Amino acid sequence: MAARYEHIAAELRDEILAGVHPVGAQLPSEAELAARYSAARGTVRQAVAVLAAEGLVGSRQGARRIVLGGERSQSFAELHSFAQWAKSKGHTVGGEVLGQRRRRAGPAEAVRLSTTEVLEVLRLRTLEGEPVLLERTVYASWIAPAVEALPSDCESVTQALYDRVGLVFAYGEHLIDAVAAGTEDARLLGVRRGSPLLRQRRITTTQEGRPVEWSDDRYRAGSVAFSIRNSIGANPLTRLALP
Amino acid sequence: MAARYEHIAAELRDEILAGVHPVGAQLPSEAELAARYSAARGTVRQAVAVLAAEGLVGSRQGARRIVLGGERSQSFAELHSFAQWAKSKGHTVGGEVLGQRRRRAGPAEAVRLSTTEVLEVLRLRTLEGEPVLLERTVYASWIAPAVEALPSDCESVTQALYDRVGLVFAYGEHLIDAVAAGTEDARLLGVRRGSPLLRQRRITTTQEGRPVEWSDDRYRAGSVAFSIRNSIGANPLTRLALP
């Protein structure tokens, strides 16, 4: 059962996306909303805070809230899982494991995943039949058996791990940059060597903060982009100089 | 004067970054923190909510909050302004305007910036003397005069616009992908044609939700990366299929 404020947030979100509150318009005041939903003002504030975090509405002290944008927001699972994302968007997704082996963790991996042995997996993912993404993932040893037990054509690893061992990915850190395709990248993705790839390196942890995997994902240029909304109040995005 | 919860958040953040609460450790309970700061629990909750939004701590109902990461978080201004970011990181930054002209807005620009005329500016930015970033920015007509009045070697446009006309950038939407360097890109950035560039397209608006600029920024590969923290509770990052 969802919380009260989530109901209110969902209803307001629907109204915004349906055009009841068009972009640029003002949202009803907190007092009005509180009256409409017979809720306390604090509860309404929590609801609109959700929308603000999604970048759907903005606010300034003293003035009414403004609708900033329509259309948005994927769940964490959809971002994390290529297959779940593609399916929810109506794409046809494919993929297979090209290689998989256990090995000792390098020093950087040992620190990041707090483990001494790792399972390294190379996967190629396709979208509408076209190779689009090359995943080089390193799993911590405690989850390795569950990953090895998966069929090599398993579509959604995230989903499978949840179904089988109840694993939930909860926190992620992502590093996004551009690289030139190496020989192997080029061959597997069907592009020329040196052509641009969008690289997403990420580390994911469980709800308890335990690291699960470290992955280097490379997308063919022109196939996929990342989108972020931020504001003066909430800025999850940062820029880094590479050494 | 900053709010109480901001003080508490800042203090906790400092403690985390200083290692008082190492990564993976538990934060004191809300009750303890409330006692320590002689604040209500609600105020403490607001403070830790800030840290959670920054991706510094995670939380689960029933269990203590966990420290997820050290080192983090730039202000919105630092992300938005290349110069402010570079300075705060101790880099030496340079740059110049290579071209600037007014023209009629294209159909897409007219919608995005809600204007019929735009000011187009091409800027090259350097880091430690090396060309790193090529900015193609389109300003809405209402801010164009202020931008034209800036000196061509103005380091921080963001800062200058704030100082002169009080303009504050408040909301942004970013689209990040990889592209191959075109002829002009390659010449100005000093790379070979076709080499990978990290592209960040963004649209920025004021606090009132009024669009200010639309920019296409291209970083030389290997110079800069973007970093995002997200969680199951707050996911500002989304993946998009390109047409």
Next chain:
DNA sequence: TAGGGGAACTTGTACAAACAAGGCCAGACC
């Protein structure tokens, strides 16, 4: 010793109240 039960603890949700701070507008004033 292994397991179950449960108490104590911790975070999540909701309500109520009050004041502060800033925006907005209309009416007064120059």
Next chain:
DNA sequence: GGTCTGGCCTTGTTTGTACAAGTTCCCCTA
């Protein structure tokens, strides 16, 4: 006509209370 001021509206901050829901861990039992 233009400007300024004051009152009203709206969001921001803080405190207090109560209960719900989930986690942790100890103790007791089989």
